[in-house]
Amino acid sequence: MTTDSRDLILARVRRALVDVPAEEGPADVPVPRDYLTTHSPADPVRTLAENLADYRAVVHHADPAGLPALIADRLAERGTRTLVVPPGLPPEWLSAVVGAPGDPGIAVRVDSATDSPSDLDAADSVLTGCALAVAETGTIVLDGGPDQGRRRITLVPDHHVCVIRAPEQVVDSLPQALPRLDPARPGTWISGPSATSDIELNRVEGVHGPRTLEVILVHI
Amino acid sequence: MRVALFVTCVNDTLYPRTGRAVVALLERLGVTVEFPLGQSCCGQAQFNTGYRREAEPLVARFGRVFEGFDYVVTPSGSCTAMVRENYPRVGSRARAEGRGEALARVADSVVPRTLELTEFLVDVLGVTDVGAYYPHRVTYHPTCHGLRMLGLGERPYRLLRAVRGLELVELPGAEECCGFGGTFAVKNAAVSAAMGADKARAVVETGASAVCTVDNSCQMHIGGTLSRMGAAVRPVHIAEILASTEEEIW
């Protein structure tokens, strides 16, 4: 039974560590943290855009007023018929998609916990915001916030459009990113579209996750 | 400044020319070299094959023989690395096993004074142009211990570039091991031979007439492979190139 194994493993570990002085606590083992908290990109938003593009994300820029039209344009270009959105997506983002003159006829499905994976699989695109983005690594971080929704909605559809508010959501580096994130929330870090290095150790884009990742940087 | 030559057992027994070249070179640079006859072997083969206890008397001997010298100069990257990297381990493990401080003291004493030849030339004597002449096309293989354990870096290249008449050609894949590895060469002979063949091919493709290293044990493997392939490339220790002059090519 595993209760016994718990005691057994802990006893083994303690016996294995007889060389560690009894008075030593975890904090007594020094951890040098003289690495950089940022590699100081001159223009973090631009670095973010470059790094995202380097890993084959498609990067767009917009001002707040132009965002709805750009979103509509991206979906039209893609030929999206069904769009999934999280429940807390800012409604204005969809203002050019739904009910606009010349409505392209996109069905907008607001995700709900009762939707099955197959329902999501039937959707063409997903539109979300993000929690923050990391310039140095070209990473978008989702944490299940209202404008991001359940983890699966940014996974199953083949086309993900993600909006980043710049510069407020853009940090330089991982050491700047982690303190801003809540560990209790489910995290998904996205750096470019789905890829693999499994064939001859070279990167190929496009496996199980969205094969097209479009990022819109809204400059506020 | 009292300088001792630790020639190493491999050079002593199989490559005495290299030892003589070191003596000629250092004397040309105004250094008086001593050769304590009590020296033998650093214990590398024992240690690296898993016979640390068998290496201990050799560590102790090294400490006795080279006591009192300011520098111990060694024409071998791997033997220098044995002293500098592994003598402290021999010492600390003997201490941990409750067998006293003597070996740890040897390590403390000899580690800072034991230098590979190119370190001694560049760091202590402060020379890169040693006045050598060697009219050949040469490629340099940076042996693993010299490269990664000692961090010889640019030293050998700077010394070679300053040799008149010498054309230094880059060796593709230079940083990759030649496959010698001491007893590895016989325990895993097939892999060792495959690595050696790749290294030898890379050497031949440079068009060099000589392949230079800081270590004759690697050279024994590379040279033996080249010779078996029938290649005309000559293995040569860096000391022999640096000792060469217009009057005498080694």
Add this chain to the structure above:
Amino acid sequence: MNGGVYVGMPAFPEAAEAAVRDEVLRGNLRHATGTIRARRAAAVAELSDWAALRAAGAAIKERTLRHLDHYLLQVEERVTAAGGVVHWAADAAEANRIVTDLVRETGEREVVKVKSMATQEIGLNEALAEAGITAYETDLAELIVQLGDDRPSHILVPAIHRNRGEIREIFADRMATWGRPAPDGLTDEPAELAEAARLHLREKFLRARVAVSGANFVVAETGTLAVVESEGNGRMCLTLPETLISVVGIEKIVPTWRDLEVFLQLLPRSSTAERMNPYTSLWTGTTEGDGPRAFHLVLLDNGRSDTLADTVGRQALRCIRCSACLNVCPVYERTGGHAYGSVYPGPIGAILTPQLQGMEDELAASLPYASSLCGACYEVCPVAIDIPDVLVHLRERAANGGAVSRRGTPVRIRPARGHAAERAAMRAAAWAFDRPGALRAAQRLGAATRRLHPRRLPGPGRAWTASRDLPTFPEQSFRDWWTRNRDDRQP
């Protein structure tokens, strides 16, 4: 399978000898490792503080290991508080039993799997199969291995020994027996192969109700698990099913959330040479309305506490499974991973396998010698594991036996088989070297008989002269030359 060693495999030298003759394998490995080496070097060179990150990574793991009991209890407490269930498995059999029972309780007969070294190590797929449960590997390379009825040969890219043409053949021939067949007219274009895997696995993801994963990191202070991946198969497994079972070695812990800032810089650049891998999933217990409703964490010992007991070998437990040491290893490049006969191949495998499972087995005892000690592995290791030092330390154990921990109990092991003659030779050499007179006599004997030396040696020497000529024995040793020419100047 026995603690990570495949049963019935020959010792490394024999397996390696066969592997180096396989020209296709050599070509595949040379191509793949050559590609990744250059890319890794470039990715690392981008960070001016790499050395500091590496030192921090090593120190964080050192802190974890020296206080592992403390951190294990913290993990248990935080994961439980977040809605997870923690199980403890002392060995492979117990871990397999726990996972099998958990799957049975769901009533399901199939599971989807995220690539995990820990479940490879314990032979989970085979154990599940015996219980009538089918495990579907969903990582592309694992899929190639599973469909090809093959063994993994690399930690990160288990099918590295296969080139694109071979992968195309496997997909075309085998996908239909496991599910959706490969598309007609499949070519060997990597993008098409990836597409075939996407289609084949999608139906499995959509219907899966139970997933099994490992984890790259477990954060003690928060109870958070992290899985680092590229393809999205990990995200599928971690978020779509109702039950998630994660089997994690006890050494995977990092103390704090902040520590991730170090490892998420070190790992991607070291393994796939990327600034960041495409997807990283972080989860803490269960989340209402998002992802699995049941989460089980199985903490696996299986030889790790024994490894921890060895103060030199302990550092192997810092390993974050990046594979940089495999990719840079000249021995691995020429033999491939199968020659190591164990789940963990390459330099890290050569120090991990003999410690996790013991050296009584001939194969495990041969692994510490599967290295020329060139040090390239240590140089690239992002957590500064001094692999050559541990290799030498384990050679000492093979040669001499000694005190080790086995299943938590101190025991003395005997020298591995076949070391008696070597030990005698090493002692004789050390004896002679400690008596320069004897050394000089031997040198003179060598010089006197130099014209009689054969070009090819008999016995153990044949291993040298099969591929290499011997140096010509000189007429006189250096010390003889010195004595005759210079000794007057000795003080």
